[in-house]
Amino acid sequence: MxxxxxxxxxxxxxxxxxxxxxxxxxxxxxxxxxxxxAEEAMHEAFAxxxxxxxTNGIPDNPRPWLISTARFKAIDTLRRRARFDxxxxxxxxxxxxxxxxxxxxxxxxxxxxxxxxxxxxxxHPLLAPEARVALTLxxxxxxxxxxxxxxxxxxxHTLAQRIVRAKTxxxxxxxxxxVPTPQELPERLGAVLQVIYLIFNEGYLAARGTEVRRAELTxxxxxxxxxxxxxxxxxxxxxxxxxxLLQESxxxxxxxxxxxxxxxxxxxxxLWNQEQIAEGVALVKTALHSHRFGAYTLQAAIVAVHAExxxxxxxxxxxxxxxxxxxxxxxxxxxxxLNRAVAIAERDGPEAGLKHIEALLEDGExxxxxxxxxxxxxxxRRLGRTLEARSSYEKALALTQQExxxxxxQERIRQLEAEKKx
Numbered sequence: 001m002x003x004x005x006x007x008x009x010x011x012x013x014x015x016x017x018x019x020x021x022x023x024x025x026x027x028x029x030x031x032x033x034x035x036x037x038a039e040e041a042m043h044e045a046f047a048x049x050x051x052x053x054x055t056n057g058i059p060d061n062p063r064p065w066l067i068s069t070a071r072f073k074a075i076d077t078l079r080r081r082a083r084f085d086x087x088x089x090x091x092x093x094x095x096x097x098x099x100x101x102x103x104x105x106x107x108x109x110x111x112x113x114x115x116x117x118x119x120x121x122x123x124h125p126l127l128a129p130e131a132r133v134a135l136t137l138x139x140x141x142x143x144x145x146x147x148x149x150x151x152x153x154x155x156x157h158t159l160a161q162r163i164v165r166a167k168t169x170x171x172x173x174x175x176x177x178x179v180p181t182p183q184e185l186p187e188r189l190g191a192v193l194q195v196i197y198l199i200f201n202e203g204y205l206a207a208r209g210t211e212v213r214r215a216e217l218t219x220x221x222x223x224x225x226x227x228x229x230x231x232x233x234x235x236x237x238x239x240x241x242x243x244x245l246l247q248e249s250x251x252x253x254x255x256x257x258x259x260x261x262x263x264x265x266x267x268x269x270x271l272w273n274q275e276q277i278a279e280g281v282a283l284v285k286t287a288l289h290s291h292r293f294g295a296y297t298l299q300a301a302i303v304a305v306h307a308e309x310x311x312x313x314x315x316x317x318x319x320x321x322x323x324x325x326x327x328x329x330x331x332x333x334x335x336x337x338l339n340r341a342v343a344i345a346e347r348d349g350p351e352a353g354l355k356h357i358e359a360l361l362e363d364g365e366x367x368x369x370x371x372x373x374x375x376x377x378x379x380x381r382r383l384g385r386t387l388e389a390r391s392s393y394e395k396a397l398a399l400t401q402q403e404x405x406x407x408x409x410q411e412r413i414r415q416l417e418a419e420k421k422x
Contacts, residue, residue: 239297242283
């Protein structure tokens with residue numbers, strides 16, 4: 001063990017929490033069989049570390065220390081509850097015995113990864129579909145109730161109730177905390193893929209805050225995607241992994257050193273990660289050749305076209321629009337239609353793209369989606385319609401809570417003002 005100051009310990013624990021809290025929590029849920037007890041015990045273990053490590057030194061292996069300490073905290077909690085409920089004392093004895101057996105066991109986790117197991121539990125078909133995603137984002141990804149509620153366009157109170165009901169259902173059914181059998185796995189993949197991609201998207205373009213990207217989330221989503229691809233190498237699993245790798249390959253070129261957003265057309269493509277592009281392209285080809293692919297694979301195919309082009313001008317926009325046409329047939333969402341409209345603008349000109357975007361906004365489904373107003377503003381700007389462009393940029397600005405996006409939109413408005421004065 002090594003000794004450090006309290007401030008150094010606090011910084012180390014903050015880093016450990018960011019990197020390992022999800023894994024620690026997943027292991028504790030497996031061992032304790034209770035989401036809330038596991039969360040409480042984990043937080044108590046981190047508090048104990050902050051109190052003890054400055055004096056006793058940092059353990060050589062902090063994560064096992066935190067898990068073991070959380071175990072004792074959980075058992076202490078159950079002992080305290082036993083004063084009012086005798087069954088809690090019986091549960092505490094059971095957990096002690098179970099934990100002793102687990103510590104003596106050298107079983108390999110391999111694909112029985114605790115976080116993967118946690119995702120399948122959270123995505124169990126006995127849970128309501130909206131609860132599966134919400135619970136997994138909360139427990140696996142660590143998003144706040146407010147962030148998830150915003151994503152689902154519901155109140156934080158409603159979202160919190162969904163999570164509570166889901167935890168109760170898991171505990172009382174009980175829902176087994178395990179990866180499904182090979183026979184069960186295919187029908188369970190859809191919800192899991194959705195959750196992994198939502199985790200990736202929150203990392204790739206954070207819903208709010210000062211940073212465009214949260215690397216711990218994109219990295220974790222890709223790790224989970226790889227595990228799932230090993231466990232069940234179905235075309236859509238491979239397609240999703242391809243999509244995440246291809247999108248992640250651009251991260252070094254997406255912002256300036258000061259954190260300002262850089263659009264695709266202005267990115268330095270020499271900064272794109274060629275290893276991730278090569279792997280992503282190879283994976284999407286494998287998925288496409290199966291002829292059993294779906295929406296994730298088609299999205300990956302679109303990103304692959306961009307990844308292999310030397311510039312925006314050199315991009316095969318006809319192919320991009322054609323893939324979007326395929327994607328719309330299996331996933332007719334307004335966001336896909338918006339992205340297709342932007343591709344049409346590149347192929348046929350801004351007026352053609354604007355026509356599609358305005359039709360989308362008139363439908364009302366994207367009226368509160370800032371990227372729709374931003375895309376319309378770009379079309380107006382390219383057409384020289386300054387007043388309409390400014391109005392649309394301002395609507396987009398009012399709808400986004402992410403600081404780099406806000407700075408980008410504010411800069412666009414300033415540019416319009418400067419052009420107007422010329």
